[in-house]
Amino acid sequence: MDLKMMIKAHAKELGIDKIGFTTADNFAALKPSLLAQKAAGHTTGFEHQNIDERLYPDKIFDQPQSIIAIALAYPAKIHERPPRTGPKRGRFARASWGIDYHTVLDRKMASLIKFIKRTAENDPNLRFKPMVDTGELIDVVVAQRAGLGFIGKNGLLITPEFGSYVYLGEIITNIKFAPDEPMTSQCGDCTRCIDFCPPKALLGDGRMNGQRCLSYQTQTKGYMDPEFRPMIRNVLYGCDICQQVCPFNKGKDFHIHPEMEPDPETVLPELIPMLTLTNKDFKTRFGKLAGAWRGKKPLQRNAIIALVNLHDRSAIPHLLEVIEHDPRPMIRATAAWAVGELQPSSNPEIETFLKTALAKETTPEAQVAFQDALDHLTQH
């Protein structure tokens, strides 16, 4: 068996669901598209900023020969959900269920590299550079060229076996492997992801306006534009709509990796307790999730918005507490907006409360939100 076959066989034993190989040739054909996306303001700032390093493996690795791409399937359904009748809950998108996938994939790739080194009798000349998501290369593009799947109109890698519910990682190496056959698009005439995306973020050719993507919107740290607030529904992190509507994901729900199993109380948390989450609670309860990477503030802002979207009026006293005590202007401002949205009729007590809070408020951002909330209430 040659080395490639041995790696493929061992990858299965390591719990790697798909593996493919491609050359270390550059991806320069994408450069005009990446530049156009940047010029159009469609990027989010979460991308690696050096475009050439994203496209030329030899800019980040000395004399690369191949790239090994891997995919791990993640679950799409929570089998034991909390009762729907209890307190209102938020939701983390699927890619934030279980332990942070960066950790899971890093471990798998480290084991794979160890195996390759051992098999090659620890040849000191062999070199590897693994990366997941935050690395320089564009994961979906590498995975497509390595034959793991095709890139859908939603910009995600779609595998025939697991749909798009896969995490991707890749390893650049100076070992030469025969490349696998890339897959071409199988979307055909389907436009479901484009049609169902609430903010119309998808451009139709696999690219998106990242600034309009709801997943991005849930990860920003500032005041969320009112346009997007109803669209996030009760999602605290991520989105998933363009995955849920994709026919290639129909019936796909793989529970292969125990570390990816969602804990319902963590990924479907009650919303009201989120408002007063301490740093310690946040770390203990959510610290291991991929969705924790931006800290607790965006999640708390999204929890406030979710309470409005779920029309939970029982949240009003808790929101007033937030307005009075939370040290962060953006959170106070979002809470004031929420009170204005949730309070069904004019209420002198709440109006007096907001007027007092406005008189004490020192940040223009929160002052505007408090005044808007007051105007909203007095219009009832």
Ligand code: SF4
């Ligand atoms: Fe392609 Fe349709 Fe899936 Fe979008 S929803 S990625 S168009 S198959």
